[in-house]
Amino acid sequence: MLTQTIDQPWFERPATAVAPDLVGCCLVRQFPDGTIQRGIIVETEAYEPGDPACHAYLRKTPRNAAMFGPAGSTYVYLIYGIYHCVNIVTEIEGVPSAVLIRALDLQGVVDPSLSIKAIHRLAAGPGKLCRYLNIDRSLNETALVEGQPLWVEHRSLKYTSAADVQQIELVQTTRIGLSQGVDLPWRWYLKGSPAVSKL
DNA sequence: TACGGGATCTGT
DNA sequence: CAGATCCCGTAA
Numbered sequence: 652m653l654t655q656t657i658d659q660p661w662f663e664r665p666a667t668a669v670a671p672d673l674v675g676c677c678l679v680r681q682f683p684d685g686t687i688q689r690g691i692i693v694e695t696e697a698y699e700p701g702d703p704a705c706h707a708y709l710r711k712t713p714r715n716a717a718m719f720g721p722a723g724s725t726y727v728y729l730i731y732g733i734y735h736c737v738n739i740v741t742e743i744e745g746v747p748s749a750v751l752i753r754a755l756d757l758q759g760v761v762d763p764s765l766s767i768k769a770i771h772r773l774a775a776g777p778g779k780l781c782r783y784l785n786i787d788r789s790l791n792e793t794a795l796v797e798g799q800p801l802w803v804e805h806r807s808l809k810y811t812s813a814a815d816v817q818q819i820e821l822v823q824t825t826r827i828g829l830s831q832g833v834d835l836p837w838r839w840y841l842k843g844s845p846a847v848s849k850l
Numbered sequence: 851t852a853c854g855g856g857a858t859c860t861g862t
Numbered sequence: 863c864a865g866a867t868c869c870c871g872t873a874a
Contacts, residue, residue, distance in 0.1 A: 696857070698857075704857070705857090706857080709871090712870075712871065713869095713870075713871095714869075714870055714871080728856095728857085728869090729856095729867095729868065729869060729870095730856060730857070730858060730868095730869095731855095731856060731858055731859085731866075731867070731868080732856090732866070732867030732868035732869070733858075733859080733866060733867060733868075734858050734859070736857060736858080738857090751857060753857085776858070776859070777857070777858075778858045778859060779858085779859075782859095788869095826857070827857075827858095828856090828857055828858070829857060830855095830856085848858095851873105851874085852872105852873090852874080853871105853872090853873090853874100854870105854871095854872095855869105855870100855871095856868105856869095856870100856871105858866105859865105859866095860864105860865090860866090861863100861864095861865095862863085862864085862865105
């Protein structure tokens with residue numbers, strides 16, 4: 652068994668704990684026609700209660716309701732009227748907490764018209780990865796379960812064997828694009844990945 | 851009911 | 863660095 656699906660208990664932790672652990676894991680998208688696209692998560696951000704940048708900072712509203720849902724479900728929202736962003740909900744139900752998936756290193760993309768470098772930019776950013784994976788609000792509040800439209804797999808053996816868990820070099824910095832909570836260092840990315848949205 | 855801004859990206 | 867373009871949160 653090379654990959655293992657991550658299930659709910661793993662996500663029942665604060666977003667600031669889950670977010671760094673998700674880097675190196677694999678987001679799996681199964682399209683309606685059954686085809687599957689995988690991407691290694693290379694960049695995440697955490698959003699938590701008490702965090703002024705969290706969409707649920709003030710109260711529960713129709714938009715942010717998904718953040719209060721069970722761990723291991725999705726929170727998908729529309730931003731700037733154009734792009735979607737996908738989060739993985741963490742913490743026990745009722746606690747608004749989530750990890751924004753900011754960038755993926757897509758696996759198995761074969762397109763002769765694109766350079767390797769260009770392929771690495773296809774999902775380099777939260778809006779771009781949702782566009783590429785065709786993720787919109789119809790996938791809001793979806794459980795991350797194998798065989799569903801979206802799920803997550805643990806770091807593969809080739810990443811986790813031997814010396815390697817330690818070799819995932821994480822960089823921790825401040826989050827991007829915010830006007831509130833700008834000083835909280837709740838963004839993590841895989842050092843050296845060509846698919847990270849910004850250095 | 852009206853209004854303004856947003857966890858973004860692209861092309862100029 | 864402005865524009866795209868929609869939803870929703872807040873105020874009235």
